[in-house]
Every structure is written in structure tokens, then in C-alpha cells.
Amino acid sequence: MNTLSYKTVSANKATVDKQWVVVDAEGHNLGRFSSKVAILLRGKHKPGFTPHVDCGDNVIVINAEKINLTGNKLDEKTYIRHTGYPGGQRSLTAKVMQQKNPALLVEKAVKGMLPKNKLGAELFRNLNVFVGTEHTHGAQKPKTINLNDLK
Incomplete structure (x- = not known):
């Protein structure tokens, strides 16, 4: 018998188990926090992760105003955008944003x-x-996740 005894299971939209989760941003550093939230959104923390399918969770972030930026990033980090018109480049520092x-x-x-x-x-x-502790997705009954427990 030269056949495999197992099959690779690929998730699709119908078989994905999407959940609603709440994550508190208070006291976290922006980059490390964002990478963990991206992992939750992508679904890479789940055993049935499929790269080409939306198998991640719906994430609610609260207390966005209490996120930390380390070093001089608050004053030196700039966000650049363009209006689409000639000479329309605009920039904001992280502090102003x-x-x-x-x-x-x-x-x-x-x-x-x-x-x-x-x-x-x-x-x-x-x-x-969301800014502050209140959010508008109470009907979805989200569960609170501590990002420090996530690998």
C-alpha cells in the first residue's frame, strides 16, 4: 500500500470558525501589539490555518489612546500621505496623530x-x-484575550 493514510485539510469560507475577541491596548508597545493583532486577524494562531483564506478572528481593540511608543518615536516617526495634487505631500508626526x-x-x-x-x-x-473602554460590538459577545498569553 503506497498511499498516504491522511489528507491535508484546507479550510474554506464555510468551514472556518471565526470568533469575536477583545484586546486591550493599554500598556503595550505599538509594534509588538500590532504584530500580535495581525496574527489574530490572519488566523495564524489556529491549527487549521490556510494562507489563502480569511480564517482569522474579528478583533476589537480598546484603549487605543493608551498605546506606548518607545524611544523618540513619538516625535520622530512621521506618517506621509499625498493629496493627489502637485505639491500635495503632507506629513504628521506620531505625537500629532x-x-x-x-x-x-x-x-x-x-x-x-x-x-x-x-x-x-x-x-x-x-x-x-476604539478609543476608550466602550465598543459597539456587545451583541457579538466577544471574549477578552490577554495578548501576553499568545505566542
Whole structure:
């Protein structure tokens, strides 16, 4: 008998077990926190991970304003965008962005750690970032996860 006794199981949209999880950003460093959230969104922490399928969880991030930036990043890190018009390059420092919209700081960091394709755009829609401890997804009954326990 020269056949394999097992089959590789590939997840698809119908067989994926998606959950809602809440993650508290208070006291975490931005980069390390964002990489763990990206792993949750992608589904790499699950045994049935399939690279081309959205098999990750829906992640709710609370307390986005209490995220840490180490070193001089608060003053020296810049976020550059372009309006589309000639001479339309604009930049903000991390300090200004944290004062204006701290949720955007976390969103940009996590989005940069997701794949740069249609799947990455789909995964990014599963991220919900909130300033403060209140969120609007109570009906989904999310469970709270401690990121320090995640590898």
C-alpha cells in the first residue's frame, strides 16, 4: 500500500470558525501589539490555518489612546500621505496623530503587517479599533484575550 493514510485539510469560507475577541491596548508597545493583532486577524494562531483564506478572528481593540511608543518615536516617526495634487505631500508626526486620532495610529500599524492584496484588505475589515473602554460590538459577545498569553 503506497498511499498516504491522511489528507491535508484546507479550510474554506464555510468551514472556518471565526470568533469575536477583545484586546486591550493599554500598556503595550505599538509594534509588538500590532504584530500580535495581525496574527489574530490572519488566523495564524489556529491549527487549521490556510494562507489563502480569511480564517482569522474579528478583533476589537480598546484603549487605543493608551498605546506606548518607545524611544523618540513619538516625535520622530512621521506618517506621509499625498493629496493627489502637485505639491500635495503632507506629513504628521506620531505625537500629532495620537492627539488627533489614536485609533488611526493602531490601524496603520496593523494594516502594514497584513498581506498587500485582496485578502489583506478583507482581513483589515475584521479589525475594529476604539478609543476608550466602550465598543459597539456587545451583541457579538466577544471574549477578552490577554495578548501576553499568545505566542
